[in-house]
Amino acid sequence: MTTSETTDPAPRLVVRGLSKRYGSVQALDDVDFELRAGEVMALLGENGAGKSTLVKVLAGLVQPDAGSIEIDGKQASLFPSARSQAAGVAVVHQEYSLVPTMTVGENLLLGQVHTSRVWLPFRLNARAREIIAEVGLEGLDPRTPVERLSVAELQLLEIARLLVRDAQILILDEPTAALADREIERVMDVIRRLTEGGRSVIYVTHRLPEVFQLADRATVFRNGRSQPPARTADLNVDALIGMMLGRELGAMFPDRASAPGEPVLEVDELVAPGLAEPVSFVARAGEIVGLTGQLGSGASATAQAIAGRALNTAGRVTLNGDELRLRSHAAVLRAGVAYCSADRKRDGIFFGRAIRENLSSPWLTSVSQNGWIGARRERERAREIAGRFAIDVERLGSPVGTLSGGNQQKVAVGKWLGTTPSVLVLEEPTRGVDVGARAEIYQRLRDLCNEGLAIVISSSDTAEVRGLCDTIATFYRGRLTSIRPHDQWTEEELRREVMHETAEAA
């Protein structure tokens, strides 16, 4: 492994020859990594490439088997986590660690090392106000309970917690995974501001456009090995994907089908919670319709209403001419509308149960006789689906929780293949999913479409919607603002429409 020799600003963090083994799995294999003062270094790689193990080593949660770590030119030992914190390293994990019922100020300052033991509320809130201003939350009252914050504000507050400790090396693990475009801008602005102050940031993400907007350099991990860091100015998306996969990815998005067929799903003047105006559109057989917008725009509300997941609806939605009973999810499902939510852990998979049981959950009855499970038929069909989705068929007995996020998502989507829905409704189909699995999911969705299914996707990722869908509808503040065939959208236009940068009388 070569380290890029540079005479640029002194490296803040240098990692050499780092290795870590878990049982038979070599998670890190002779890894080198370098971080300069005041830079944003993107850390990329597919799930399982070793990114999270490196993060854990730097956070002092895992002791490496071999290798050296230098901080500001001095040998450092970061295990256990107290040492890592003392050395100025701080991590924001994907899941939030704030206490929802406590206030912003309390979450920020209580229990922190450098704070006084006696806290008077006004002192606490004054100090909190200074810190949250640094992360762009000037307008926020530190006395607000955390449960009232938006997802973006939560993320910024997590970053603010790192600042209290005066950390110089910040590790952000997918900070934007749950955010919509505009909020991502906000988080990125804060990160830029922090690096201007001399702090260094390690930025772990699956969203490649962010790498180019934010990072100075990128280090790509593959199969537990590191590749030399590269300047993002010298790279493009295809080159990055090539480095992550070790091969050329033919194309992220599959080719589109020929002409779509008859209308299958007709949405007529649909009103649901989260929609300010009735929504109408049609999904035809063999067509993928994309609904896109930021959080709360109504795109996701529409998808949920069609799937029978909204509490109250008005208007008509017909499936092959028959009106759907939107009040009941079970009735909608029986009629032939399958649904995958945006949060697979909450309601997409059975975390601790076997992959096979997960896959068969929607169609178990169809491989059964008089209520008795046909074990052989269940196994065969599960293997067939696993094969189509490139899920390891030898592991169907293992809990789905042992799979990577991308593979879990394949299970959450793949389970519907054993049924015969007419319409598949998906929300955020590739959130938190790595590049390789993402391309596979897109390809399978397109295959399903070519078999005559109509697919409705709601997604806040405009690149995904632009690349995958045949017809694209944009949403803003509860209104469907525009619906056009894909070839009448450019990605730039789509982004603008979603952010609503054109004038609008709200």
Next chain:
Amino acid sequence: MERAGLRAEQPEPLAAGGAAAPAGGRAEWVPLAIIYGLLAAGTIFVAAITPNFLSASNFEAILRNTALVGIVAVAMTPITLSGNFVSLGISQSAMAAMLGFIFLIREGWSQPIAVLAVLAGLVVIGIAQGFIVSAGLNPVLTTLAAGAIIFGIAAELTEGRVIRMGENRVGWGNDELLGIPLEVVWFAVVTIVVTLLITKTVIGRHTVLTGANRESAEISGISFRWVTIVAFVIFSVGLTIAGILNAGGFGQGEINSLSTLTIDSIAALLVGGVAIAGGEGSPLRSAGGALLIGVISNVMVLNDFSTGGRLAVQGGVVVIVVILLELLRRRRAVR
């Protein structure tokens, strides 16, 4: 401060391919092996220190004493597996089945009709509870309230007196089948039937999936209401069997006859390693838990422990086994 550390141990699947991931089969049999291993080890240990323990008659005594608790614990397993925790009205329902049967026999009903009448009554009570729970009421509260209502009505009707079968007394109370006491045979039958239901039928699988993740289950088209009602019906059948067996054995009863059944069956279920939050466990484990508790209390009887001492030790064992199983679960989650 350390919260970050705890969080990092979330079962984020690490590293490529996951050759080290445990096979699903293994995850299933490890807790089962623990409970039956403990049972075997405990049996050997106490056999060495306790006179008379290894005699055939003592084994019969253990099985007899365990059988009722075992039947109830096994029959309650689907409720727990489905994520509806446990019933807190066990003693009262079983007592109602017992007194109802005794009363009908005393009144001269024929036995099969009496059995069917008691079964029908309990199933109706079960369906009612299942319906209420599936409508969103807390199962613990619902069953507690149902237990109180049943107890109250029974107390009113019997005025606290002992009810006897009188001259119509059934003859099978102490029967044996191939040398095995009747209640032990039923324990085995109930265990086998519920195990088959859970592992081989659609409703059984739906029960486990609902307990594992109710939201995912509903998205997959599994009806929480149906799963819950079926679980309560299975439970009611188990209670009926336990109540009638007890009635046949004693020929008499009063409202406090089965007062320790609730706590004993819940202990058996938990010691067996059925996850209280649902989605993990099996009827076989509940049966093992009942046997383990049966052996322990038998040993203490043979060694002349006082009632208070027995209860205390029994509680201690429940705590230890539940902690052991929880540690095991965590270790698996971290990997």
